[in-house]
Structures are given as C-alpha cells and as structure tokens.
Amino acid sequence: xxxxxxxxxxxxxxxxxxxxxxxxxxxxxxxxxxxxxxxxxxxxxxxxxxxxxxxxxxxxxxxxxxxxxxxxxxxxxxxxxxxxxxxxxxxxxxxxxxxxxxxxxxxxxxxxxxxxxxxxxxxxxxxxxxxxxxxxxxxxxxxxxxxxxxxxxxxxxxxxxxxxxxxxxxxxxxxxxxxxxxxxxxxxxxxxxxxxxxxxxxxxxxxxxxxxxxxxxxxxxxxxxxxxxxxxxxxxxxxxxxxxxxxxxxxxxxxxxxxxxxxxxxxxxxxxxxxxxxxxxxxxxxxxxxxxxxxxxxxxxxxxxxxxxxxxxxxxxxxxxxxxxxxxxxxxxxxxxxxxxxxxxxxxxxxxxxxxxxxxxxxxxxxxxxxxxxxxxxxxxxxxxxxxxxxxxxxxxx
Numbered sequence: 001x002x003x004x005x006x007x008x009x010x011x012x013x014x015x016x017x018x019x020x021x022x023x024x025x026x027x028x029x030x031x032x033x034x035x036x037x038x039x040x041x042x043x044x045x046x047x048x049x050x051x052x053x054x055x056x057x058x059x060x061x062x063x064x065x066x067x068x069x070x071x072x073x074x075x076x077x078x079x080x081x082x083x084x085x086x087x088x089x090x091x092x093x094x095x096x097x098x099x100x101x102x103x104x105x106x107x108x109x110x111x112x113x114x115x116x117x118x119x120x121x122x123x124x125x126x127x128x129x130x131x132x133x134x135x136x137x138x139x140x141x142x143x144x145x146x147x148x149x150x151x152x153x154x155x156x157x158x159x160x161x162x163x164x165x166x167x168x169x170x171x172x173x174x175x176x177x178x179x180x181x182x183x184x185x186x187x188x189x190x191x192x193x194x195x196x197x198x199x200x201x202x203x204x205x206x207x208x209x210x211x212x213x214x215x216x217x218x219x220x221x222x223x224x225x226x227x228x229x230x231x232x233x234x235x236x237x238x239x240x241x242x243x244x245x246x247x248x249x250x251x252x253x254x255x256x257x258x259x260x261x262x263x264x265x266x267x268x269x270x271x272x273x274x275x276x277x278x279x280x281x282x283x284x285x286x287x288x289x290x291x292x293x294x295x296x297x298x299x300x301x302x303x304x305x306x307x308x309x310x311x312x313x314x315x316x317x318x319x320x321x322x323x324x325x326x327x328x329x330x331x332x333x334x335x336x337x338x339x340x341x342x343x344x345x346x347x348x349x350x351x352x353x354x355x356x357x358x359x360x361x362x363x364x365x366x367x368x369x370x371x372x373x374x375x376x377x378x379x380x381x382x383x384x385x386x387x388x389x390x391x392x393x394x395x396x397x398x
Contacts, residue, residue, distance in 0.1 A: 133163035217247035272297035309339035
C-alpha cells in the first residue's frame with residue numbers, strides 16, 4: 001500500500017507540470033470538476049489509461065482527495081490492474097473506514113486475485129456490518145475454493161436465508177453436500193427450494209440425482225422424466241433417466257435413453273458397457289447388438305500399446321540385469337506382444353533361455369528371430385553364432 005501511495009504522490013509531483021498547459025484551471029474547483037468529468041467520460045468508454053492520466057493531474061501530496069482516488073481505484077479495477085486497485089482501495093478504506101463499498105471492492109479484488117482466505121475474512125467483516133445476500137454467497141465461494149467446506153456451507157445457508165430464490169447458491173451448497181454423501185440433506189434442501197419454484201431446471205436435476213445416489217430409483221426416474229418433459233435434452237438427464245429405468249427393470253426404455261445419451265456424448269466407456277449390458281438383458285443377438293458396444297467400450301479403455309511395451313521393456317531390462325531370467329522373459333514377451341516391431345525382445349528371450357541352459361527353447365526363439373531380423377545385421381549374426389553353439393550343446397546332450 002505504501003509503495004502505491006508513494007508512486008501516486010510521485011506521479012502527482014511530475015504530471016501537473018506536464019498537463020498544466022492543457023489544464024490551466026486544474027487547481028480551481030471548477031477546473032477540478034471539469035477534469036473529473038472528463039476522466040469519468042473516458043472511463044465510461046473504457047479508455048482507462050487516459051482517464052488515469054487525467055486524474056493523476058489532480059493528485060496533490062499535501063492533501064488527500066478521496067473522490068479522485070476513488071475514481072483512480074475504479075479505473076484500475078476496470079482495467080484489471082488488481083494489485084494497484086487493491087492498494088488504492090486499501091488506502092481509501094484506511095482514510096474512510098465507514099465506507100462499506102471500499103471493503104466490498106477489496107473483497108472482490110481478493111477473490112479475483114485468488115486470495116480466497118483473505119476474501120473470506122473480508123466477507124465476514126462486511127457481513128458483520130450489513131447482511132448482503134451477494135456478499136454471503138461470495139464469502140461461501142471463497143471458503144469453498146479455499147477448501148473450507150463447513151464454513152462455505154454456513155455462508156451459503158446465510159445467503160439463502162437472506163434470498164431464498166437463488167438456485168445458483170442452492171446448486172453450490174448441494175454440490176458440497178453430495179461430495180459428502182449427505183443425500184438426505186440434499187433432498188431436504190432441494191425440496192425446500194422446489195416448494196417455491198417446482199419447475200426450476202437447476203435444482204430439479206440435483207433433486208433427482210440425490211434420489212439416484214440414495215438408490216431410490218423410482219423417485220429418481222419420476223424426477224428425471226419430469227425434467228425431460230420440461231425440455232432438458234442434455235446428456236446427464238438421458239444418462240440418469242436410462243440408468244433409473246435399468247435399475248427399475250425396464251430395460252427397453254433404458255436402452256432408448258442410454259442410446260440418446262450416447263448420441264450426445266460418445267466418450268464414456270462405462271456408458272458403452274451399460275448399453276451392451278442392457279441389450280444383453282433383453283436377449284438381443286450377441287454378434288449384432290451386444291458385441292459392437294463391448295468393442296466400443298474396450299477401444300476406449302485400451303492403453304497406448306507402444307507405452308505399455310516400453311514399460312515392459314524396462315521391467316525386462318531390470319530383471320535381466322539381476323539375472324532373474326524367468327521374470328525378464330515374461331516381461332519381454334509382453335513387450336513384444338504390445339509392439340511386434342520390437343523384435344529384439346525375441347533375441348533377448350532366446351539368450352535368457354540360453355543362460356538357463358534351456359537350449360531347445362533358446363533355439364526356437366533364435367530361429368524365430370532370424371525370420372524377422374535383417375540378414376547381415378549385428379543381431380542377425382549374433383543369433384546365427386548362438387544357434388551354432390546351442391546345436392553343439394544339444395548334440396552333446398544326446
């Protein structure tokens with residue numbers, strides 16, 4: 001704050017001499033009002049830099065002009081220079097502690113700068129002076145984003161007590177309660193709101209979701225069907241309507257709703273599986289109706305084969321270095337299965353078997369490697385020499 005005040009005073013010491021020619025009457029009362037009016041006009045046009053330049057000409061180190069500094073603070077706020085705006089509003093608040101607007105602005109600035117604990121503290125101070133629904137809600141948001149759920153719930157309830165018709169606050173409070181699995185609490189909260197606004201399209205789905213998560217599927221189905229009738233054609237509504245139908249053993253309707261959800265968003269492997277399961281329950285032909293959905297689900301959860309291969313390669317290298325050949329062989333086999341271009345795995349497996357004196361298996365893998373490797377390459381020549389050695393050892397065993 002002191003840094004910003006010093007900057008403003010320094011600016012005041014310089015800028016009057018520059019702007020005096022253009023504004024010879026700035027020191028007079030009429031001149032001051034004219035500059036203020038011009039600055040406000042510039043601010044209304046979002047020409048905040050020009051407005052700040054005009055206002056700076058009115059700053060005097062020997063006196064504090066609250067009206068000028070309030071305009072400067074507002075310009076910084078509008079131009080998103082939040083740090084300077086906060087310093088200026090802090091100075092204004094110290095000069096005029098009774099001005100509630102300055103405290104509210106400081107709270108808003110703390111929120112925008114993501115200083116959520118500070119914002120919440122400022123919010124409690126404002127609420128101690130005046131019960132403002134929007135401030136209670138914003139304080140709840142600050143506590144929520146700071147991870148202090150209990151205090152957030154208190155503030156959201158205070159906001160609703162002051163302004164019951166606020167579905168946004170109901171939604172935020174319900175989300176916290178759902179995360180805590182307080183489904184009965186959510187049902188009570190949403191029921192109270194819906195008694196005032198029974199067709200609210202923000203709160204109704206929350207009401208239905210609480211029933212669904214509580215495993216009261218008949219009730220959730222009733223709510224979600226009502227939401228559909230009111231015109232909500234979104235993915236979540238079709239998904240939960242379909243799931244509710246499925247849980248209440250009406251698979252043919254579940255199939256329709258789940259497929260409508262899929263038509264909106266086809267990125268959920270669980271949904272593809274659910275559609276397959278519903279079709280299976282309805283005894284639909286497996287190859288034609290069930291298998292394609294299982295394949296969709298499988299395709300979405302299938303990992304990056306090259307990455308999985310590299311992971312198994314590293315496992316194999318580690319176990320190979322420790323001469324734990326059985327484990328190394330297992331991982332090299334998996335590495336090759338995920339990336340058939342990695343033919344070095346075949347040669348390495350052969351060598352592991354050779355080290356274990358399992359010559360028949362070693363010979364099998366070396367010969368397989370020769371069918372894949374480039375003739376004349378180092379690996380190819382190594383495998384040929386190894387085959388000669390192994391055949392000699394097998395001959396001696398006979």
